[in-house]
Amino acid sequence: MKAHPVTPAKLSDSELDEIRALIEQRSAIFFDASRERFFSTRIREYLEEQGIHTGGELARQIRGSSTEYETLIERLLTQETSFFRYPEVFDALEKKILPEVQERKFWDNPRTLRIWSAGCSTGEEPYSVAITLCEALKFAEAWDIEILATDISRRALRHAERGAYSKRSLENLPAARLETYFTASKHGYQVKPRIRRMISFVQMNLAESVYVGKIDCIFCMNVLMYFSEQRRLSILRRFYDALEPGGYFLLGHSETLSHSPVQFEPVVIGGYRVYRKPGAKPAETRRAAALAEGAQ
Numbered sequence: 001m002k003a004h005p006v007t008p009a010k011l012s013d014s015e016l017d018e019i020r021a022l023i024e025q026r027s028a029i030f031f032d033a034s035r036e037r038f039f040s041t042r043i044r045e046y047l048e049e050q051g052i053h054t055g056g057e058l059a060r061q062i063r064g065s066s067t068e069y070e071t072l073i074e075r076l077l078t079q080e081t082s083f084f085r086y087p088e089v090f091d092a093l094e095k096k097i098l099p100e101v102q103e104r105k106f107w108d109n110p111r112t113l114r115i116w117s118a119g120c121s122t123g124e125e126p127y128s129v130a131i132t133l134c135e136a137l138k139f140a141e142a143w144d145i146e147i148l149a150t151d152i153s154r155r156a157l158r159h160a161e162r163g164a165y166s167k168r169s170l171e172n173l174p175a176a177r178l179e180t181y182f183t184a185s186k187h188g189y190q191v192k193p194r195i196r197r198m199i200s201f202v203q204m205n206l207a208e209s210v211y212v213g214k215i216d217c218i219f220c221m222n223v224l225m226y227f228s229e230q231r232r233l234s235i236l237r238r239f240y241d242a243l244e245p246g247g248y249f250l251l252g253h254s255e256t257l258s259h260s261p262v263q264f265e266p267v268v269i270g271g272y273r274v275y276r277k278p279g280a281k282p283a284e285t286r287r288a289a290a291l292a293e294g295a296q
């Protein structure tokens with residue numbers, strides 16, 4: 001264990017700026033003026049805990065070591081989340097998005113359904129998606145389903161994979177859902193294995209361009225707000241490219257797509273604004289293509 005310094009660590013404004021720039025370069029997370037206090041407090045706490053004497057020394061360490069960088073990043077992430085955080089979004093998934101996909105892909109073989117929770121934190125969001133699919137999808141066994149859940153935080157992903165939650169974090173879930181999808185444990189509840197198996201948890205930094213294949217619906221809620229405008233736009237373009245024509249892009253409650261470089265169609269469902277990628281081929285065209293392929 002590292003010794004605690006006797007004197008408080010020295011941290012100048014220029015050192016803070018250097019650390020901020022290093023973090024933005026690697027993770028895209030940008031601490032603007034509105035989060036200045038949070039940022040400088042966390043950095044100071046980190047220096048003292050680790051026994052690092054100056055901001056310059058910390059900057060050198062995170063430049064030279066991925067382990068130091070990852071430990072620091074974990075302290076700076078905001079991971080607030082909850083089950084069915086915005087119930088309107090899950091209603092939209094059930095009543096509009098899934099029925100559209102079912103109709104459009106009825107003739108596809110294999111019939112795939114891929115949903116991406118980008119910035120999934122401790123898992124509440126992808127598990128809410130999985131529960132919605134179980135309840136809403138007709139003939140679920142006829143579908144090849146994958147929920148891809150990604151986050152930069154290894155710690156959050158470990159929690160997500162265990163699928164264990166406190167009673168308090170589940171207090172708003174109706175008893176019937178708790179009983180169907182969770183097993184009671186000593187300190188709370190654990191998501192049942194059949195639901196956990198629907199999700200692939202993968203560590204992924206949204207600042208890096210990683211191939212994910214074609215996706216029908218992307219949840220990126222309360223994540224893009226941490227990035228600079230320029231990063232936000234390039235990540236948005238990647239999301240757009242990953243979506244199937246007709247696929248949906250979902251943001252958090254107070255987020256909107258302003259100055260977007262891509263042409264999503266805004267669609268309001270139950271008072272909630274979601275975004276659709278245009279250009280879906282009608283079911284009839286897909287059917288004709290499937291029949292033509294079968295005839296060959």
Ligand SMILES: C[S@@+](CC[C@H](N)C(=O)[O-])C[C@H]1O[C@@H](n2cnc3c(N)ncnc32)[C@H](O)[C@@H]1O
Nearest residue numbers: 027077080081119121151152153205206221222
């Ligand atoms: C506030 S939480 C949102 C969780 C969930 N989407 C929700 O709305 O309830 C933001 C998440 O984004 C993740 N995150 C931040 N920067 C990221 C990056 N560059 N790549 C991937 N995930 C990132 C954080 O680790 C955190 O889990």
